[in-house]
Amino acid sequence: MKAAVGDRLIIESLHLDGPRRTGIITALHHSDGSPPYVVRWLDEEHETLIFPGPDAHVEPRREHRREEEARPAAR
Template sequence: MKAAVGDRLIIESRHLDGPRRTGIITGLYHSDGSPPYVVRWLDEEHETLIFPGPGAHVEHRREYGEHGR
């Protein structure tokens, strides 16, 4: 998994019809874009350091646009 600042991190629910979490990557620890990431979660407006698991994927900023949410 590779990401850049401004990309979205999306974590799918483990339960059928459960909510997904979406956050904006605000910080990287590695210059190659590999985890961990600092993410600002859109549902709670706080930042956390995360090592994404198998239910996570990155949506690159160019895929959703500068102002997409």
Template sequence: MTATRAPQGQEETRAGLWARLGDRLIVGGATVGDHGRDGEIVGLHHGDGTPPYDVRWSDTGRVTLVFPGPDARVQHFAPHAGPSAVRQS
């Protein structure tokens, strides 16, 4: 029996929150009008990419251990391509 793989460049489907190094964690604001925070995931504590994460926040540059809540989501980037490799036209 051979394992099936997602075609190159496509994400595999997974349930729940998961991430890879270089992905972006986006956390909603605590109050109306607060846009929240975002940061780069720079450390994983589990091999399957589940939380918690070490996140370098874009607003302060600090790295903190984060246990994301229900208002958090992960923006995935292609493997080996972090946020700095994504170009906007």
């Protein structure tokens, strides 16, 4: 797993229909983008150091920017 600052870290639930956790990677400990990562969790607004497991994946920053651009503007 490789990541960059600003990417999203998404951890899927281990239970069927369970919630997923999403956070923004705010710092790296290795220049090659490998774990561990410092992540600011969107649902709790605090940061933790995490070594992601097999239930996690990285969504590159450019992908979630495209999603935001595709959404209609709020009025």
